[in-house]
Amino acid sequence: MSTINDVVIKIATVNGTGSASANGLLMKSIFRMGIPVVGKNYFPSNIQGLPTWYEIRVTGAGYKSRSNRVDVMVALNAQTYVKDMAEVTPGGWLIYDSTWPRSELLNREDITVIGIPLSKLCNESFNGVRTRILMKNVAYVGTIAALLDIDLEIIIKLLEETFAAKSHLIDSNMQAIRLGYDYAKNNFTCPLPMHVEKMDKTSNSVIMDGNTAAGLGCMYAGATVGAWYPITPSTSLMDAFRGFCSRYRVDPETGKNTYAIIQAEDELAAIGMVLGAAWNGARSFTPTSGPGISLMSEFIGFAYYAEIPTVIFNVQRTGPSTGMPTRTQQCDLLSCAYASHGDTKHVLLFPSDPGECFYMAPKAFDMAERLQTPVIVMSDLDIGMNDWIVPELEWDESYVPDRGKVLNAEQLEEMDKFYRYLDVDGDGIPYRTLPGEHPKGAFFTRGSGHTKLGTYTEDATAYQDVIDRLLIKWETARSILPKPEILYSKLNKAGIITIGSGDSACKEALDRLVVKDIGLNYCRIRSFPFSKDVAEFIEKHDVVYVVEQNRDAQLRTLLINDIEANQRKLVSLLHYNGMPINSGFVVDRILEEITKGRAA
Secondary structure: OOEEOEEEEEEEEEOOOOHHHHHHHHHHHHHHOOOOEEEEEEOOOOOOOOEEEEEEEEEOOOOOOEOOOOOEEEEOOHHHHHHHHHHOOOOOEEEEEOOOOOHHHOOOOOOEEEEEOHHHHHHHHOOOHHHHHHHHHHHHHHHHHHHHOOOHHHHHHHHHHHOOOOOHHHHHHHHHHHHHHHHHHHHOOOOOOEEOOOOOOOOOEEEEOHHHHHHHHHHHHOOOEEEEOOOOOOHHHHHHHHHHHHHHOEOOOOOOEOOEEEEOOOHHHHHHHHHHHHHOOOOEEEEEOHHHHHHHHHHHHHHHHHOOOEEEEEEEOEOOOOOEOOOOOOOOHHHHHOOOOOOOOOEEEOOOOHHHHHHHHHHHHHHHHHHOOEEEEEEEHHHHHOEEEEEOOOOOOOOOOOOOOEOOHHHHHHOOOOOOOOOOOOOOOOOEOOOOOOOOOOOOOOOOOEOOOOOEOOOHHHHHHHHHHHHHHHHHHHHHOOOOEEEOOOOOOEEEEEEOOHHHHHHHHHHHHHHOOOOOEEEEEOEEOOOHHHHHHHHOOOEEEEEEOOOOOHHHHHHHHHHOOOOOOEEEEEOOOOOOOEHHHHHHHHHHHHHHOOOO
């Protein structure tokens, strides 16, 4: 029985052997055939020599999450053969380099083993050790193309585009692809029963990772200052921003840059730099990950209390401590929501894919300036560094940055006196000025006790007045932040709540559960503090499954703390092994809970 456009390919190689280019070529070729596809990269934190995997999910249905199966395993790393073979779904295929016999490892009777002498073919056709290693990885592209019926002309076209500036490399790469392609065609039945056929589902889409999308969004948002200390997995966000700025943020007349990017000596310096820039009126940001948030904590609290707007992108990774830097989690929710000592609460935004990373970037800057507070965009490694299909990005040319309550010189001139922390409008948000705008404006700020007039104080009543006013601002934030995405099926008494990259797995799980006659309602939270819509969603249900990617149910804790959600209704489904969450996990856990009596 044939299966069309529903196949998972996993490729096991060694880090540093050039497999990333080959894997990208495979994924893009399938995408160019009009077929939705998702790429997940599982790579080591070491530079070279350790095992690495790339998983390509071909999904005609358009699902975006990782699958919980492997149909075709390309096992090219002898160190991981046993593990790789064990992952293959019964009825699947294992492709290995048969240059060296490995019969003792090929002992599963429920899968088909395909031996391709990739090393032998490349050793006979190319000179030089490094070249042969690189070409072996390109050759397996040809093998998979033959077995899955991937259009070879599309692969050739992609090679020509990739090496347009190095045309001499096209012939050698094409030769390697032909070696793998022809051997498979001549020795095995091609295509396999599970293969691909052209569709028309990607014509208005792009392949993009979240860090690139966020960097682009920052440029469109008008950010002109970025400071950071390199840390996996957020460094490529600043790399992307730098690339876009170097192309589009250069004065055509003078040739001078109209932006500033600073690699700081550490995360403390980075957040200090962007706060200084923000105080002076620039839209500024810093990208980091969990360990960076820990180091930035005191400055984040300073920005909250001094009410300085800035944006932080937290591309979350596995913790605690160094953890696993190249694995994903959603484990910084509490540390970001309440970053710093004392009573602090911080605005969080939760993008679900690279598309939302782009669109939430300008929203983050607008909210930071409107609310005069740090805004933290909670991405993760899965979103930030993996390959996703998203609709083509569209920019609203009429967009005008929301700078919030900033008084200009003319307005200050008409005022008797300006008071920095006075709540004039009753929304908890005071007016601010930019240094040097006018003598009546603010030239200094402070992180120590201050009154609503902006003067230093240690008076208990005056201090509490400011702290209480910040809670009024918090409630204002609740009403203006992005609303949740809520889907009702039949107004059932059971629902799912999730955030960020959990979205795609949960939506696929909803479809899989419907087949089992289990219908659930759905709420994807997009911001913190939570809106009244989230509270109402929980109130309407007898049980709500809270799907999140951490061990300690941090989202559930926030729901209880922020909106006093009924904790007896909230059932945690916790995925925290560092791998991207998949729909199978969600389905299996919900079925377990139903068996326990948590009926849907």
